[in-house]
Every structure is written in C-alpha cells, then in structure tokens.
Amino acid sequence: MRRFFLTIFFLASFVALGAGAWGLWWLHQPLKMNAASVDLPVEPGTTPRGVAQLVADAGVDVPPPLLYWWFRLSGQDRQIRAGSYEIERGVTPKTLLSILVRGEEATRSLVLVEGWNFRQVRAALAKADQLKPETVGESDEALMAKLGRPGVAPEGRFFPDTYTYSKGSTDVALLQRAMRAMDRHLDAAWSARAPDLPLKTADEALILASIVEKETGKPADRPEIAAVFINRLRIGMPLQTDPTVIYGMGPSFDGNLRKKDLQTDTPWNTYLRGGLPPTPIAMPGKAALLAAVQPAQSKSLYFVSRGDGSSHFSSSLDEHNRAVNRYQRGIKQ
Template sequence: MKARRASPVRRFFTTVLFLLFLAAAGAAGWGWWWLNQPLKLRAATVDLSIEPGTLPRAVAQAVHDAGVDVDPQLLYGWFRISGQGRQIKAGSYELEAGITPEGLLSKLARGEESLRALTLVEGWNIRQVRAALAKEDTLRPDTKAMSDEQLMATLGRPGVHPEGRFFPDTYTYAKGSSDVKVLQRAMRAMDKRLAQAWEQRTPRSVAKTPDEALIVASIVEKETGKPSDRTLVSAVFNNRLRVGMPLQTDPTVIYGMGAAFDGNLRKKDLQADTPWNTYTRPGLPPTPISMPGKASLLAAVQPAQSDALYFVARGDGTSHFSANLDEHNRAVNKYQRKLP
C-alpha cells in the first residue's frame, strides 16, 4: 500500500513554520550576542546625565546623544523586554569602553542604590566645591593637598583658573573612587554645556569668546533671584558692557574679598580695589565667580531683548528693571526704601 504524500498546502505550512522557528532561533541568538557585545563609544569615556522623571525611551535617546553609537529604538526595546526600564535612576553616569547593553542597563538600574552621589550646586564657587569633596568620606581625597594650580594641572588644564570650570550636577561614583575622577567628569560636562550654549548665542550677546560667556553666566547665576528674570538680568549686564558702563555688581566684589567677607557688604568694600571689583574696574572680571547652570549659560548668550541698564530687588524674589537712572531711583525708593 502506497504511503500518502502530504498535500502541497500542508507542505507549505510546514515549511513556513520551520522557517519561522529558524528565524526566531536566529533572532534569539543574535539578541543574546548583541546584549553581550561592547557598545561603541565616540570617546574614551562618555558622560551620561539622566534627569529625574526621564522615561525609558528618552533615556535610550540620551545614551545615543551622549556619545554611544547605538540605535535608540533597539536600546529602548531592550529596556522594555528586560522589565528593568522603569528602574532606571536619575543621575550622572560615566560610561567606559567595554560596557555592553546588558551592563549599561544594570548600571542605570542600580543607580544610587549601589553607587554614592555628590551634588555640586549651581552658584557654588571653587572653595565650596573643594569643601564638598573633602566631606565625602567615600571619595579618595587625592586633591586635598593640591593648590588650585596643581589641581588644574592634574586635570590637564595647566594655567587655567578653576573657578566656574565644573558643571553643577549630581555625580555618581563607586566607593573608593578618586575625587579627581569626579572633577574630570564635572569639567567635561561644563566644556560640553558651554560649547552647546556658545553655538546658540545671539547678536545681543557681547561675549567675544566662550570664556567671556562663562564669566557673564557666572554673574547672572549669582544675581538672579527668580528664574523668569534670568534673561533680563543677562540683558542688563550685556547692555552695560555694550555701552562701556561699569557692571557694578555686588557678587563680584564679594568674590574678590574671599574669606574676608563676613556676610555684610559695606561701602568701603565697594571702594576697595581688587581684580573682581566691578565698581572700581571696567569690563568683565578676570575669571568667573561661580559655577553657572545650564539656564544661566544660555541666558548669558541669549539675553532678553531689552534696553534695561538697572535692576533692583522687589523683595519677593523678582526684580524691577529700568532703562534709565531716574526710573531706577524711583524703583529703589519704592522697593528698598519703602518711600511712597
């Protein structure tokens, strides 16, 4: 008795199922291979910053934008399939050569649970930065005995003043890491943020170099009471520089006084000449006076379109801006002297 031959339809579906099985097996094998392959970094070290509330899809894009040659959609798919995408924690991460997609997700999901974190605050000066580093007992204090000059030489910037050169952010690190590595990451972050801001400058900015923009941003950082006033504060200082008017800003005087400042700024302090006294010296001070954040960096190069040359605090965190001295004096009488 002859065996029955499978019908063409049955043979077709059998072949399709077999091919699908091979495809699934191949995809699984490729996926396993990809998860364990080192990611290609565009630099020896890539700094990745994740803001609080960032969704997994945006995290995948941020990884790519930071300098990792990976398809964001593919990486996002891995985040979802793993079930760990929602466990990714905000912070500043350092990605080094050899890290795999699997290792990357593990690093981001552990976040601050297995790493320590140090926050550098917007508006801090270098003395405050170094004091914060010294308090971190889980950091190796390699810079503790260094002068500012030695510190910058160690960081590869000999002859550069350290003020304003570090970006204020939260940096995670492994216990026992050197404080040099944290500062290196903060310095690279400021380099990146400053370059990005400089590329977006408008003709209203009078800064001739990124370093000048950094100095303006540091002043704006210290003088802004309310974020909504930031670009107007920047406009005042840019306008003053444009017309050759002294900046006359108290934070620069205070910075020049250093440890001698006791919390009270007196008339004699405004008259005591230092390189940072913008009452006694024209133009910009020689260095930044603080660490500006992203918003102040952008405000420095994108000042508001305004004729304002003066501003005075209203007492509620905001400022009143004036285009001439008479208007400014009236505002001072109203908001500072409480005159009718």
C-alpha cells in the first residue's frame, strides 16, 4: 500500500512539474490569430473572466478558461484596465496581460497645423483614422454649442499641436482638448502681455496673433511683424493685411488676390475697415501668441517680403516703397 501511495505521489509530482513546464512554455508562445491585428474594447466593470472571453471573441485562438487561469495565477487579474486595445499578431499571453495591465491602448494621432483655418481643421477631423465623427453635417454654430461655447466663432479657438487619441474616440473629445489647450496658452500669453498695448482683451490678442501667424515667413520676424500691426493700431492706421482679405473671401479665393478683392467689402477686409477684424483668421501657435502681446520695440509701420521668407521693415512710406521696388519689382536704386 505504501508503494502504491508513493507511486501516486511521484506521478502527481511529475504531472504537476510537466504542467508547470508547459505553462511556462505557453506563456511565451505567440497566440494564434485570424488577422494581423484585432480590436479589443474592454468596457469599465468587465471581469477578468469576461476579458478572457472578449479576447477569444475578438479573434484570438485561445481557450478563455486557460487565459483566465493565467490572469488569476499572475496575481494581476484585478489590475486589468478598461480601454480600447489593438492586439497584434505575435502577442504572447505574457505580453497580452502586460498590455492590459499597463493600459497600453491603441492610439492614433492627428496634427492640427499652425495657420490652419477651421475649414481645414474640420476636413482633417473627417479624414482622421478611427475617430468617431460626431460633428459631421453640423453647422459651426451647433458644433460650438456642443463644445459649451454657444455664440462663439470657432476660428482660432483650437491650439495647433499633435493630438493622440484612442481608437473609438470622438472628434468632439479631440476638439475639446484642443480648445482647452488654446485657452491655457492664450491665458498665459495675456498674463505676460507688455504694458500699454492697444489691445483690450485676450480675444483681441488672439485675433492679432492669428494675423501674425499668417503673415510670418521667417519665425524670427514674428515680434517685428506684431510691432507693425500694434503701431498701426496705436495711430488708427488700417492694418491693410492681405490674409484677412483672403479669409473674408472664403472658398471663393482661387490663389490670386486681385485689386478688386481689396476693394470688395467684407467684415475681414482690413483695407476698407479700421481696427482688428471680428474674429481670428487662423489658429496661431504659441510663438505667434507671445509675439502679439510682446511685440518688438520698433517704430516700423510697413513690411515687405524679401522673397526668401524674411521681411524688410520700414518706418516710413518712402522707405517702404523703395523696399517694394527692390524686393518685389526688381528695380535697383
């Protein structure tokens, strides 16, 4: 009888050792999948057993009880996080659990570019990969109401940056992040503004910054360009900036700005109307925001492109006309 129990003991030990060795081997083996990658959405409150079943249902060839056994045995089963995951071919049970515990959700990114107008932003959102389009077909007014800013024009209200998002996120959520980011940067710039600026509000600084953004070819010129417009505002001189006219033309602008366009009145035609336009004309970046509130100490009232991205600045009309002849018309004097 004693020999019988010893035999049973050794057999059980052998089986246990074998199972343990197989388990260690299995943890490092790639799981079979029916596609190169599968989506795995894990809702809040899903149990570890439920997660194991979701993995199998998503297209990973693994017995849910076996996967659940691994979750429990690891001691990390209660640390699995809800999220939207993308499981790629080659994942092992060990790396799968690590992904779920770390919350390494599948992410995409969208770049909002400095100087873009809101039409361009909406076009980029519509094309963004795996971003749920909750604003398609809505007017700008309805969209801003959904974002909690009813009656506010959307132009310039979103900070240009690279935004990462999880698969299944919405365009509304991304816009909310970009709007909050612009609020922070604008508040910081306005708090650091130079004294005695002819700007009454942070919104006016935002409008000016958007013009500076569109007029700047060389980044180092931003403070000087801002100074030109600040100086014009101080003396009541029209801003006379082409980008505002182009913005007022909307989609009808064909790439060529003509004399008749400068003579056609819109709320954004700064040749015909004094002061700042009613809204920003684009998304300014951080450098443009700071330039608008911390312009260079300069008496310049004019600038013209040198043709290399930089600008020539002048404090008198005669000097400006000479610069135009030199850099725009090729007339040597």
